Amino acid sequence: MTYFCHYPFLRFAAAGYAKISKTEVAMIRKPDPVNAMRNLINDVRNDFPFNEPDANICGISCTGCPKKLLEIVDTELCEWEMHLNNDITPKLGDISRLGKLCKNVRRGLKRNGLVS
Numbered sequence: 001m002t003y004f005c006h007y008p009f010l011r012f013a014a015a016g017y018a019k020i021s022k023t024e025v026a027m028i029r030k031p032d033p034v035n036a037m038r039n040l041i042n043d044v045r046n047d048f049p050f051n052e053p054d055a056n057i058c059g060i061s062c063t064g065c066p067k068k069l070l071e072i073v074d075t076e077l078c079e080w081e082m083h084l085n086n087d088i089t090p091k092l093g094d095i096s097r098l099g100k101l102c103k104n105v106r107r108g109l110k111r112n113g114l115v116s
Helices: 022-028 035-045 066-085 092-111
Strands: 002-005 017-021
Touching: 035 066, 035 092, 066 092
Parallel strands: none
Antiparallel strands: 002 017
16 A cells, blocks of 8 residues: 655655655654653763763853753753653653753853864
8 A cells, every 4th residue: 555645855756746655654754752752862862971071061161051051951851761761651842842951951062162
């Protein structure tokens, strides 16, 4: 069975319609809230310098105290990891709020030269 889709980034066709299979549709679907939150947590844990010594985090020019910013994010991530382990499903707003917090903290870390 095939599904028709009008999105040009999926497949191109002369008439503007693309024929995609059922497995391709499954790959395109968004993750459920639990997996989306786990993916966000893993991405942040891999990107932010949580394991850096304090001497490397607190440099000469400190804008927005990156140590405190990392503590805030680490607390939120630990809290959500605990919720996910207790089978509490996050809502879309929860994922959005955590994503916004991480985006703003990343901007502060970038200002201090801790992330690229």
